[in-house]
Amino acid sequence: MSETEQPAPSRVLIVDDEADQRAGLASLVSSWGFAVETASDGQDALEKLASFSAHVIVTDLNMPRMDGFELLRQLSVQGSHPASIVLTAFGSIENAIKTVRDLGAFWFLEKPIQASALKVLLDRAASQGRLTEETDLLHRQLSYQGLLDGLVGGSAAMQEVFSMTRQVAPSKAAVLVTGESGTGKELVARAVHDLSPRKNGPFVAINCAALPETLMESELFGHEKGAFTGAVQRRSGCFELASGGTLLLDEIGDMPIGTQAKLLRVLEDSRVRRLGGSSELQVDVRVIASTNKDMEEALRENELREDLYYRLNVFQIHLPPLRDRMDDLLPIAEVLVRDLNKKHECRVVDFHPDVIKTFRGHNWPGNVRELRNVLERAVILAGEGSVLPSHLMGGFRGSAQRAQQSHSSDPSAVHLQVGTTVHGAEKALILKTLEHTGNNKTRAAGILEVSLKTLHNKLKEYSTSESAG
Numbered sequence: 001m002s003e004t005e006q007p008a009p010s011r012v013l014i015v016d017d018e019a020d021q022r023a024g025l026a027s028l029v030s031s032w033g034f035a036v037e038t039a040s041d042g043q044d045a046l047e048k049l050a051s052f053s054a055h056v057i058v059t060d061l062n063m064p065r066m067d068g069f070e071l072l073r074q075l076s077v078q079g080s081h082p083a084s085i086v087l088t089a090f091g092s093i094e095n096a097i098k099t100v101r102d103l104g105a106f107w108f109l110e111k112p113i114q115a116s117a118l119k120v121l122l123d124r125a126a127s128q129g130r131l132t133e134e135t136d137l138l139h140r141q142l143s144y145q146g147l148l149d150g151l152v153g154g155s156a157a158m159q160e161v162f163s164m165t166r167q168v169a170p171s172k173a174a175v176l177v178t179g180e181s182g183t184g185k186e187l188v189a190r191a192v193h194d195l196s197p198r199k200n201g202p203f204v205a206i207n208c209a210a211l212p213e214t215l216m217e218s219e220l221f222g223h224e225k226g227a228f229t230g231a232v233q234r235r236s237g238c239f240e241l242a243s244g245g246t247l248l249l250d251e252i253g254d255m256p257i258g259t260q261a262k263l264l265r266v267l268e269d270s271r272v273r274r275l276g277g278s279s280e281l282q283v284d285v286r287v288i289a290s291t292n293k294d295m296e297e298a299l300r301e302n303e304l305r306e307d308l309y310y311r312l313n314v315f316q317i318h319l320p321p322l323r324d325r326m327d328d329l330l331p332i333a334e335v336l337v338r339d340l341n342k343k344h345e346c347r348v349v350d351f352h353p354d355v356i357k358t359f360r361g362h363n364w365p366g367n368v369r370e371l372r373n374v375l376e377r378a379v380i381l382a383g384e385g386s387v388l389p390s391h392l393m394g395g396f397r398g399s400a401q402r403a404q405q406s407h408s409s410d411p412s413a414v415h416l417q418v419g420t421t422v423h424g425a426e427k428a429l430i431l432k433t434l435e436h437t438g439n440n441k442t443r444a445a446g447i448l449e450v451s452l453k454t455l456h457n458k459l460k461e462y463s464t465s466e467s468a469g
Helices: 019-031 042-049 068-078 093-103 115-143 156-168 185-194 213-221 257-269 295-300 306-312 326-344 353-361 367-382 394-407 422-436 441-448 452-468
Strands: 011-015 035-039 056-060 083-088 107-110 175-178 203-207 246-250 286-291 315-318 347-351 384-387
Touching: 011 019, 011 042, 019 035, 019 056, 019 115, 035 042, 042 056, 042 068, 056 068, 056 115, 068 083, 068 093, 068 347, 083 115, 093 107, 107 115, 156 185, 156 315, 175 185, 185 203, 185 246, 185 286, 213 257, 257 306, 295 306, 326 347, 326 353, 326 367, 347 353, 347 367, 367 384, 422 441, 422 452, 441 452
Parallel strands: 011 035, 011 056, 056 083, 083 107, 175 286, 175 315, 203 246, 246 286, 347 384
Antiparallel strands: none
8 A cells, every 4th residue: 555545435335214314414424434224124134144244333222123243243143243332211220241241242322322432432442343344354355365266276186186277267279178077177168268468358158968869969060051951040160159259068978979070170270160061160279178087997998089088188186085185174164155145135143063073073085076966955944043954964963963862971061951951051051161171261261252351250240159059
């Protein structure tokens, strides 16, 4: 940033159902240099936050449709909780304190609001909000140096895939992507395209295993009207459609041997003739091929022409199976869940420990595609919160239940009977954590994510209660 360039203003969302109060606050906060957006209640605020990423939320507590407490609760569940200042009417301070304590609001102010106090709180909250934003960005950058155009993985094998993808993308070389079904071969092909000078051109994919030889040639090269029965009009083939861009020949090892010879000719002179046509068309296409077959074996079995293989295999990228990069499983699952949340309008944020243990113990023969299918069902069933063992399909659910049962003998586990009060559960958790840390209160407070002062107050409360009993 240059000396004359000013940082972007901190963003504040003001939520209040009283129009005059809302407008007055917005005018005041704007005069202090903040970028301001307003909402009439919690529901309106959630909708505004979809396009306005606030550093601070200033919200009234009592509002129709959705009040301030529910707004902050939903943001907390979503894992997107900006620093929040709660406004409360006289006599409602207890609710404001509860909101600060239970939902992590930054602080509260009693109405009528003192401008000087609000200004101080806003400056401090905005600073915290910006720090959180920068920390999250840094975390994403560090966590997903294993993220490339939809591909996820921090393992050494995937970092090699990313490196090779970046290196080959700017060139015109043909690329052969190998790997088991479901590993993400098409994602690699799309990444090569998106990182290449052809990124603004078309990306066309054809599955060579899905069509018989007669239809395969029509799909690849196109046909003229009347070229065969059913050809009622001229049709452009994939090479024409992909001209100026990239053509993915998916599962090239399953292409009929007769079509392979015609494909080789097109690759060599960049000219294509439609079926039934008399003239050739010049095409400008970068070809990427993919296969789940052992190419050496395909050559030995005469399933693949040797000259075509060498024409396609200028640069090979191999995708490892998921079972060989299990350290990538959780980051992949988190990215998939974010995508599935958007697709199904769900709010799933994490996984029960037994679900993670079950996933790590599975062999994943279907690789990332299988993982996505399992998660899609689980996200729909969960709706929000955590993916639980009960949300998994048959075999996975049984494995997760066995994992859960194995935890019952865990000496560090907290065992609660049905009917235990929230106060009792909290006390059991705190005491068990202290036992686990050897009565190291500082470490226990860190594990419980509470302040040391809060922990001391809780222990004092328990001691007083026992003495009274």
